[in-house]
Amino acid sequence: MRVYLQQIEGYTAGQVWMSLRIRGLVAQFLSDCIKEKSAWKLLKPHTEAIVAHFVFPQLCFTKADQELWEDNPVEYVQKRIDPLDDFGSATVAASNLLIDLAFDRKSATLNTILGFVNNVLTTYLQSTEETRDPRAKDGALNMMSALCGALISRKSPIASTLPEFLLTHVVPEFKSQYGFLRARALDTYCRYSSVEFPDKQISRSVFESVFNLLHDPELPVRVHAALALQPMIENDENRDALAIHLPQVMQVFLNLTNEIDSDTITHVIEEFVEVFADRMAPFAVELAQQLRDTFMRVMGDVVSNQPELNSSNIEDISDKTMAAMGVLKTMGTLVLNLENSPEVVYRLEEVVFPIARFVLDQRVVDLYDEVFEILDCCLFAVKAVSPNAWNLFGAIYACFKNDGVDFIEEMLPLLDNYVTYGMDTVATNSDLQERLFDMIESVMKSDRVGENECICACKLAETIMLHGRGKVDGMIPGFISLAAAYLLVGDAIKTTPFLVHALEIVLNALHYNPVITLNVLEQYQWTEGIFTRLVQSTSKFSRVHDKKLLIFGLTAVLNIPAAQLPPSLQNGLPQLFEAVLHVFQSLGKAIEARDALERMYEGDDDDEAFDNEFEWDGAEDELDGGEDFEDVDDADEMQSAFLKELAGQAAKALGSDEDEADLNSDDDDDDDFGSPLDEEYTLESPLDEIDAYIHLQDKLAEMQHANAAVYDAIVQNLSQENTQFVQSLMEEANRQREALAAQQQQS
Numbered sequence: 001m002r003v004y005l006q007q008i009e010g011y012t013a014g015q016v017w018m019s020l021r022i023r024g025l026v027a028q029f030l031s032d033c034i035k036e037k038s039a040w041k042l043l044k045p046h047t048e049a050i051v052a053h054f055v056f057p058q059l060c061f062t063k064a065d066q067e068l069w070e071d072n073p074v075e076y077v078q079k080r081i082d083p084l085d086d087f088g089s090a091t092v093a094a095s096n097l098l099i100d101l102a103f104d105r106k107s108a109t110l111n112t113i114l115g116f117v118n119n120v121l122t123t124y125l126q127s128t129e130e131t132r133d134p135r136a137k138d139g140a141l142n143m144m145s146a147l148c149g150a151l152i153s154r155k156s157p158i159a160s161t162l163p164e165f166l167l168t169h170v171v172p173e174f175k176s177q178y179g180f181l182r183a184r185a186l187d188t189y190c191r192y193s194s195v196e197f198p199d200k201q202i203s204r205s206v207f208e209s210v211f212n213l214l215h216d217p218e219l220p221v222r223v224h225a226a227l228a229l230q231p232m233i234e235n236d237e238n239r240d241a242l243a244i245h246l247p248q249v250m251q252v253f254l255n256l257t258n259e260i261d262s263d264t265i266t267h268v269i270e271e272f273v274e275v276f277a278d279r280m281a282p283f284a285v286e287l288a289q290q291l292r293d294t295f296m297r298v299m300g301d302v303v304s305n306q307p308e309l310n311s312s313n314i315e316d317i318s319d320k321t322m323a324a325m326g327v328l329k330t331m332g333t334l335v336l337n338l339e340n341s342p343e344v345v346y347r348l349e350e351v352v353f354p355i356a357r358f359v360l361d362q363r364v365v366d367l368y369d370e371v372f373e374i375l376d377c378c379l380f381a382v383k384a385v386s387p388n389a390w391n392l393f394g395a396i397y398a399c400f401k402n403d404g405v406d407f408i409e410e411m412l413p414l415l416d417n418y419v420t421y422g423m424d425t426v427a428t429n430s431d432l433q434e435r436l437f438d439m440i441e442s443v444m445k446s447d448r449v450g451e452n453e454c455i456c457a458c459k460l461a462e463t464i465m466l467h468g469r470g471k472v473d474g475m476i477p478g479f480i481s482l483a484a485a486y487l488l489v490g491d492a493i494k495t496t497p498f499l500v501h502a503l504e505i506v507l508n509a510l511h512y513n514p515v516i517t518l519n520v521l522e523q524y525q526w527t528e529g530i531f532t533r534l535v536q537s538t539s540k541f542s543r544v545h546d547k548k549l550l551i552f553g554l555t556a557v558l559n560i561p562a563a564q565l566p567p568s569l570q571n572g573l574p575q576l577f578e579a580v581l582h583v584f585q586s587l588g589k590a591i592e593a594r595d596a597l598e599r600m601y602e603g604d605d606d607d608e609a610f611d612n613e614f615e616w617d618g619a620e621d622e623l624d625g626g627e628d629f630e631d632v633d634d635a636d637e638m639q640s641a642f643l644k645e646l647a648g649q650a651a652k653a654l655g656s657d658e659d660e661a662d663l664n665s666d667d668d669d670d671d672d673f674g675s676p677l678d679e680e681y682t683l684e685s686p687l688d689e690i691d692a693y694i695h696l697q698d699k700l701a702e703m704q705h706a707n708a709a710v711y712d713a714i715v716q717n718l719s720q721e722n723t724q725f726v727q728s729l730m731e732e733a734n735r736q737r738e739a740l741a742a743q744q745q746q747s
Helices: 002-012 020-034 037-059 063-071 073-081 090-104 106-126 134-146 159-175 179-191 200-215 219-232 236-244 246-260 264-275 277-308 314-336 342-362 365-382 387-402 404-427 430-445 451-467 473-487 496-512 514-523 527-536 544-558 573-602 635-654 657-661 692-706 708-715 720-746
Strands: none
Touching (some): 020 090, 037 090, 037 134, 090 106, 106 134, 134 179, 200 219, 246 314, 277 314, 342 387, 365 404, 404 430, 430 451, 430 473, 451 496, 496 514, 496 527, 692 708
16 A cells, blocks of 8 residues: 555655556556555545545646647547446546545545635636636536535535536536637536526526537537436426427437437437427327437448458447447337327337338347337337238247247237237238247247246247137147146246146136136146146246136136046135135235336335435444444455345245255245246236136136036035135125226216
């Protein structure tokens, strides 16, 4: 440490030369020393000098910055705005060192840092135009930008002074003669955009200044102005003012995107599309066309350079790919926000689909996720599959055959929508059925994927059976065979989620058509093995959807005439009905838990719960612990405790070796199968429209009337406790009927 401090002292005195790389490494080393008590003891007396003479100069606008600004403003923007482009630089390392000092040793350093910044800003303010140092002002504002996480906290003791700081030292620089200072002022204001001014007129004036800088002659200033506008649209007055100029503003954003070939501005466009969704329809198609043109220009460069990919152009290609990715995300947001204008979405499809075909045909795997998502958005927005969308399905299938087994998770929502909204076409097109089955089978039989991908295949099969009841009989035997290949083979299944989804293929088949399903099971002598596995695993069905499917699948079996039941099931009917009752015992609580989860996620956010994490309560820093350093937690000790906690969490998530050892044990302890499935309150299916209690009541009534032998077999074997429980279920069904009737009358 002493050697490093001597080198830093020599550098700041102009006696030792350090390259940018060395300065960055030194700053990283000092950041590490802050967290270690013995090193901090040596470093602490020098922090004021380090901040003033080592950190501050690296945060000021330099001659090299000026040259880059003038010679290549695009590269300047990319290096200064995209943290990945400037990652590891001396400037970023110095900024991180400043942040670490302020956050980890705030009681010893923060007031000193703020005092230094205030001195620089005051000196600049009190100097004449001729003697002012704009580069020093840039460095001071850069330091304030780095510290914003601490200073904008609600408990910050200087929070009340921030409006004055912005009005005195930041906003005036919007009109600075120096482009770099205009850009810095915009950046600093953007960081402190949550600060409210006491006078609305001031807020309006600041907004107008930022808005006008969209047309600044300097590219970096225009980019920073666009970024500064993004948080400002949270204000109602600003939104109303921008709405008048929305087409022109979006055009400026598109022009900037084309100039810098980065995803920086596409995030701003995406935010504007969401906020101004109700105003986008009139020029949505034109906007999409311009986004398409931007995408095709950028990706044309990427594809043409792929054969010559090397160290000299890989960074540029990566930037362009990220820009294209941002464009696709923006287009997806545009489509989703026009859900209430299906005629516009159909016109957008004509713009979007050629882009998708280009990506799929060129096998641009880096963009598969975004392409599948935007196509998913198109189908979801109109709740239908247009002829253009079906024409594209061939390219999607070809993509799957080339690369898609590895991308089935990304493809699933899109494929799910093709089936959900296009079942009438699927039901009458054997070629589509064959392709869909091939996709499911390829995943289930692939040695390149894990159980998560197999679960995706199971989900797609479920969607086909739920939405195609009575329409896709020919696909059912194949689905059952794919599930049986796992369910009836020793240790083929390793986790609870896959076990549940594999069993649900059979349950969906039973719900679809119990006679077809039982014929297949009997043909291959799978009946006893499958139902044994099913009954043993009922406690694994934790979600509301799982429980309802289990109820519907088993009650479908119970409604088959006794003479048509396989012999292996005829004697087990009471056990099947008891399994149904077992599921009902936990269904009510599962529904309550799902409803509570939905309320939690869809309710208002508690801002206090997400307030800035920086502590201003007057207590000592977590790392400070007092002047004698006796209470300072050693970094190694902290790391050890963290790793132990991480290991504990990993053990819970993954389960012990014993958890994974025997999924086929007859012991129905949940621990043998790992963790149950988490509830998904957003999951939607045709089962949502069926009330489980009313369904059971109807099925028992049908059974008593048309299948008396089976009804008597299950009722006569019920215990007194279960008989009373069935009666309570019938009472609940009556209540649900009354509630449903009341809702229908109100509507």
